[in-house]
Amino acid sequence: MKLLPSNPNSTGYKVTAAVLLFLSATSSPAFAAAKAKDDPCAAIAKKTTASFSEAKACLEHFSFDQDTADQTLETIRSVTNELYVFNEIAASPPDIEGLAIVPVNISHGLDVIQNQKWGSDRAFQDAVALLLDKVQDAHLVYAPFCYRQFIFWQPIQLNSLIRNRRLVVNVAYVKDDIWPEAKKSWVGCEVTHIDDREAIDMVVDYAVNNNGESKDVNTCYNNIMNTKSYFHGWDDGADDLGYHRFLPAQEIHAYKLRCLKKGTKPTDEDYDEPFTVKVPWVAEVPQGFSDADSYWQSYCQSSYASSSPFGKRNAAWTEGTSDELKRIHEGQAFDLAPTGNSNDAGTSADGRYMKFIELDEKVGVIDIQSFSVDMQDRAEFAANFTAGLEKFEKNGIEKIILDLSQNGGGDACAGEYIINSFFNSTPDYMSDVKYSPFLERVIEKAYDEQSTKWYDYRSESHPSQASPDWYTETVTYKRGGQDVKFSQPITLSCDSWDAGVQKQYQNTRWKGSDLLILSDGRCGSTCAIVASRLRLSHKVPALGFGGIRGNRMQYASFPGGESERLSGFLMDLQSLGLENDPDAPSPFPERADMGWTFREVYRPIENKKSMGDERHLLEYSANFADCRLYFDDDNADDVQVLWKQVAKIVLDGECPLLADSQ
Template identity: 25%
Template sequence: MKIIQVYSNLNVYLILFVTLLVIVLPPSTGAISCSKASSALKKNKSIKYNDLKECLESFPLDAKLATETVDAVLHFLSSYYVFFDRAKENPPSGFTYQRVDLKNELDSLRKKFKSNYSDYDFSTDLRNIIFKLKDGHTSITNLCYQGFSYDQGLSLYSVVTTDKEKKKKQSSLISIIIFGLGIAKGVFEDTVDSSNNNCEVIEIGGKPALQTIKDFANNTIQYSKDLSVRFNMALAPSQQYFLRQFFQQFTLREDLPETSSIKYKLTCPKKGSFTLERKWKITYKDGYDVFSYNCLQQNNETTSSDKITKLTSRDKITKSTLSNKFKTSKSKVSKIAHAKVINEGSLYLLNDKSKSGVVVISGEQSKDEDDLKYSFQELKKNGTKKIILDLSNNPGGEITVALFLTSLLFSSKQPNSFPTDIIINNFTIPKIENFFKTKSTEDDYYNPNVFLSFPFGSHFNSSSDFIGTRKKRTSNLYLNVLTSDEKKLLKNVSFPWTSDDIIIITNGFCASACALISLFLSEIHNVRTIAVGGLLDDQMSFSTYPGGEIASPNEVASSAGDKITDVPGKNALSFTVREAYGFDKNNTVKDVLEYSYKPADCRLYYDEKNAKDPSLLWHEASKILHNEVKC
């Protein structure tokens, strides 16, 4: 029988055709308990919370499969996850997260297998263990349980106000406005009842609104080790490109909420004070057919021995990119009233006398490198004196694009990227030696021929040079190689700007390859940085999870020649496979970037105007760049 499976996230669709060997069994308990949820989905209606909860908790635990899943997860994380040991350490000052002993946590999980422990309980507990790492590259997703969308129909934002004594105050309120993000004041937009727009939220669930959002960001969001960045992600972004999967996570979730509804105490200009109780609108992202297959049919089928890797677009892993994994939705466009549009969404000139230009970079994809070069050439033609790089809401992308951008702006400087390394296992050493012996140019984690040694970009002289002498790690460290097309684009490029002419502004969510760009420009070229939003009076990171590179188990297993090829069952694992390091002016390798707190040089906060119009933030950045104001 041929099963056609459609996966979607933010309007990205992936169709997989898989041949399955089917054994027909009697209807499962899960199928019966899910009848009400199934009926709602067939009618394209929202599922009632209690109906879905009954459905998800009805699947019995297969203790043997759960044991095999834990074994496989532990194997891949202990063998390839570069932060496996470092995660056990206390966080550096500035970061807020728990230390995690993955082996102990996973071993403790086995002790929970009992008669009243459901498959959903197991999947949730496993997922929460991985989430404690606060590593955006590393997660586990169940194809059934994380396929649902839980939407409050509200978008919250937050602001910092200045009182009569010119003291900044972070409101304990969260408001509802039309499109924008901030630090703690309100409702961004209510898609159910527009009369709630611009109302302020005083309490959520009987607690002060600000504290509720802060607690949620601290305990639930995984994508940054910096609480202020996670706080921003709990709310809605103030940029024109809307990454719904990352932001407004308090009101738009993919894990079953603890309660069927949330009560908001609001105060509104026209309606006064009142309590709003909002139930979750619950849908399956890809519709009934995919729900039936992912959640029901798999309990009635035995697949062939070949593992079928079914990844949502959120979890589809490519070797050096997050850009294919997370897509940007242009569902709404912010007002850009204080800048001239050169290229919508990417290039602007401020409408003042500063001669400042703005380059908005929303992702790192090789197909966009021509546009990047064009943007800076256009700014040069326009006589732009200063450049603002807006890297907010950037989920990352291809590593070589990070090299390309730094080389584009600072072509004479070497090295042009941070050094990295990977874990070396006994069974990977023969592969490394064979790659070197055969002079293969295959793109592979363990091929020394496709990397350059740090710091001068030299080719490795031998396989042992690549392997090095450090226990379990490569020793000489290595750099990615620019492609021939990228090298051609960089030929005969010359720009007039120095480090003093450029400033970076982000809301903290400049992730993966974007983090490597912003950190490299900041650390190596002394480009100043601005972080926007977060918690008042706390320093804040301008980037997040620069780890190095993301991978899936089957990809690494294939590359390493591992006998264990994937995690069994419906759980899709991803993890950081390469570790990136900072270095000093003498090219001496120092800190691990993922575990180094790098706060921005300057800080701006959202208010009710710049939350809706980012060009106001650009003007503030320009004043800092021109040294008109101190940060």
């Protein structure tokens, strides 16, 4: 993804003759050399890669500004206090066996950050991002794009395998393109120690304490490892062990390797003498800047601020703010896209959302890579899915593996379509929205104008009635020991989505027991809700793979419900004429975005009196897989091998549905 270059004319700059004369005088090589010496960003501009210390000097160049910090924290407080549905329960979560949940009082954490004097703007911005990350809800995120432009790589990329009945850390591949000292002969070597700690202990500790994607440790463990041939291209990058978009904590790591003797197999465990490699972090450098000023203007300077990169930030909503929000929302925030990962399953003739694979005459795989279906692709998505199932049926496929691994979710109605293709319909899981007087004004205006996403919700008790009463007639539940107001139970209308679908597949061939969910736990949001409904309502067994040996893992992560991003929310407010509402969150004073969960979803509830009980929330439930498979030396580098291993499990009946633990 490329960030659109800034246009000086569109932001009100006037290039005078004096400025042009100055630019001409300062374009000499001697001036450029002097500039680079004093300007750490100029020193690495136009380079392909930079050292850790060079990149750090550029990112730390921008001074901390209290006004910017206060405005940033004010917006985050507004969203988390008023709109984030799990704000109260996050501070005092329930104790759920199988989940690793750390209490996080967001408001208190923001107070601590606000009262600290930071050495740089980068340090402040990363502290805010880390605080929200600690909640372990991947929907809740703060992304300061100013400090997410570099990509930091470890030249040694790791995965985790079962080898001779032991869980080991393994060199999956090396990136000698960014560090020529990396040797391809290291691939397949076991990493026994990292920074003088046993490698497994270090990786598990990192997964538990530095990954905010899930409340399941196994999912976090899978997330930080980088299996080369099984990567659908999530560009979160925040927590991977060897790939960051943020500045790493240290420059060099010591890897102790032991490699197999030439001609031996992993099962022989016959190794050469161990050796230690000191591996640096290497930064890929964005290309859209020439010095610190242009870096700031290209990646940091918000239209909702003054034009001076280092002066006082005076907020004002302008036409440029709207354009900037649109670019951010459409994903045009990063100058660099990640390279070095490939997966044959990630591209297909069926489109980028799914792929149908027939392993043999009995078993087929549907690799569903994303539910983030663009509006113009909805009809094609549905047509491809129906055509794939019709082909499976025609060719006599008896069992179907639904591979939902590394699927970050997306369009809830796309998920609904897939469930209905197999089971005609599914009871909608109870859901509700946290109440605030401000959001009440937003929803009432949305219904008046019949526009924005907020018009798509209906009362579950009166689904055909288009009225905001579901939100204004509140109920109170206990969350984290506090009384919190919520809406009535609601359902999401998919009428507009279904209008573009020409045909819904009518399944008469496959039962729930003929399907299998395959997941590494990184099945989030819409994907998690789809998986949960298939597993809990239609008794489709789930196979979890990867993770830490010896403990049960979840088949889905962050199934909290539906999320919103500030960029999209602010555009909705503007379209409704509410951007200047006194309680509306302001755009960030630096180019940034945040996301949060606004609609929570419950597990199936037989007794309607249990509605509102926090123990039934999907986000705070343990959803265990029925059986388990691990990466090994064969399947880690070939997803087709993995699928064939799973097919054998299915055909042999080795993944029976287990009794639900809740």
